Amino acid sequence: MAKLPPKTVERISQYRRVLAKYQTLSEPFIFSHDLASLLHLNPVQVRRDLMLLGTTGNYRNGYKVTELLKSIDETLTIPKSTQATIIGMGRLGESLLKHIGSSPVCPVMINSTFDINPKRINTTIRGIPCYDMTHAPEIIKEQKIKIAILTLYTEDIQAIIDILIDAGIEGFINYMAGPIKIPKGIYLKEYDIRTTLEEMSYNIHN
Amino acid sequence: MAKLPPKTVERISQYRRVLAKYQTLSEPFIFSHDLASLLHLNPVQVRRDLMLLGTTGNYRNGYKVTELLKSIDETLTIPKSTQATIIGMGRLGESLLKHIGSSPVCPVMINSTFDINPKRINTTIRGIPCYDMTHAPEIIKEQKIKIAILTLYTEDIQAIIDILIDAGIEGFINYMAGPIKIPKGIYLKEYDIRTTLEEMSYNIHN
DNA sequence: ATGAACTTGTTAATTGATTAACAAAAAATA
DNA sequence: TATTTTTTGTTAATCAATTAACAAGTTCAT
Ligand SMILES: NC(=O)c1ccc[n+]([C@@H]2O[C@H](COP(=O)([O-])OP(=O)(O)OC[C@H]3O[C@@H](n4cnc5c(N)ncnc54)[C@H](O)[C@@H]3O)[C@@H](O)[C@H]2O)c1
Ligand SMILES: NC(=O)c1ccc[n+]([C@@H]2O[C@H](COP(=O)([O-])OP(=O)(O)OC[C@H]3O[C@@H](n4cnc5c(N)ncnc54)[C@H](O)[C@@H]3O)[C@@H](O)[C@H]2O)c1
DSSP, X not given: OOOOOHHHHXXXXXXXXHHHHHHTTTOOEEOHHHHHHHXXXXXXXXXXXXXXXXXXXXXXXXXXXXXXXXXXXXXXXXTSOEEEEEEOOSHHHHHHHHXXXXXXXXXXXXXXXXXXXXXXXXXXXXXXXXXXXXXXXXXXXXXXXXXXXXXXXXXXXXXHHHHHHHHTOXXXXXXXXXXXXXXXXXXXXXXXXXXXXXXXXXXXXX | OOOOOHHHHHHHHHHHHHHHHHXXXXXXXXOHHHHHHHTTOOHHHHHHHHHHHTOOOBTTTBEEHHHHHHHHHHHHSTTSOEEEEEEOOSHHHHHHHHHHHTOSSOSEEEEEEEEXXXXXXTOEETTEEXXXXXXXXXXXXXXXXXXXXXXXXXXXXXXXXXHHHHHTOOEEEEOOOSOOOOXXXXXXXXXXXXXXXXXXXXXXXX
């Protein structure tokens, strides 16, 4: 299938989680406007996304939930699942790990995390071990981990990023502050709550 | 000044943090392409944003950092500062509070947080107290808090949102999973790391 | 049956965001 | 002094995302 627009991919991921919950109500069908309102979207946008996804609905009942979920799974879970890891198992890392683990279906698997704190190393959370950061390169290579979530607190993040890229990481989700350098072809996503706060403050007052 | 486009506001917030750090290098000027590369942006975009912001650079040296920062402050910090609060001081709430507190300049102030856990209530973090959630409405009204960061874990989030809106909250930054309802005119921003993971996985494999 | 009331699926139009293009200014170089 | 280099500021062009418009299918009520 043709490559989907980034915003569509983002929403499709959200559809899946909402639908998984909706399914527990044993409602076999859903209308585009219902799915839209659950996510504060426009119904046309939902239908357009689903068209791009290749699913088709029903004039009377809307979309069949099981079919929709199947179709989303096929699109997002290719190939099988991507391996991700969390670097820095402090408060944020632990919260994220538990949050991700709460997902019933997810095309991204976390099987290992890393830290430098001896109190953390060799402990497990929900069965997922925390390894010594010095072993990160070999474990990342061995497990073919492709995504690194950066939730550590350190002065020299750049050195760590370079090592991780060398070990095979192709995408970073970075929660640390401060500019970092990454070569072309490596994906990077950063969110800082301070930006969100400032944006919202601006909106409220303007 | 005219209302800035949302994406420009977002970037301006990032410029400020990067510039605050850059300033410590005692470099009085910065070029658009340097600021751009620190944030993985296009130099033209930076110049365009700064044009919209109303600042002006210098043909030889680029932009004067102190002037830039002053201009950003005036745009983002209106009026003075918005009050925000964190609902749910678990792992995530605590991490966020410390992270926000690490900002030298921020137009958003957090002076109170809330929880239901007796072990949390009446403790302080970096001098910021955690109050009993049952007192939230009165304190929010009294302190004119406008933004609520939702980092709690509960089954009935909707009831809490309704109470908070009633108390005067105009914007939510929600980390909880699951669809919520908010009336028109209330701002809402949600990020779920699972969506980011799935997006990135899709990008890596397509 | 006929039309009213829904809905989906899709193309077209609009809006928003990014990038390209280039004139104008200033200094450095030849 | 003329030319090259570099950078800003701004308009125009392009690209991306959203929304509008509407035909077509289906059921329900009359
Ligand atoms: N972007 C955001 O919105 C946001 C929100 C909250 C926190 N943060 C940031 O996230 C980071 C973590 O926050 P936290 O509250 O979990 O901090 P924390 O101090 O609780 O945890 C940091 C962890 O990183 C580990 N660590 C340090 N150096 C390491 C290394 N070289 N390799 C591996 N692990 C290492 C520490 O041992 C610790 O366990 C901070 O930098 C914070 O500023 C960002
Ligand atoms: N969106 C994301 O990317 C993301 C990432 C991490 C965590 N999360 C979510 O954030 C939430 C918090 O995660 P955490 O790791 O901090 O959990 P946690 O269990 O450590 O903290 C939850 C806190 O909320 C408090 N609480 C519960 N009910 C409350 C109420 N009615 N009023 C006020 N406080 C209340 C609890 O006492 C506790 O202190 C969870 O829902 C989690 O799924 C989301």
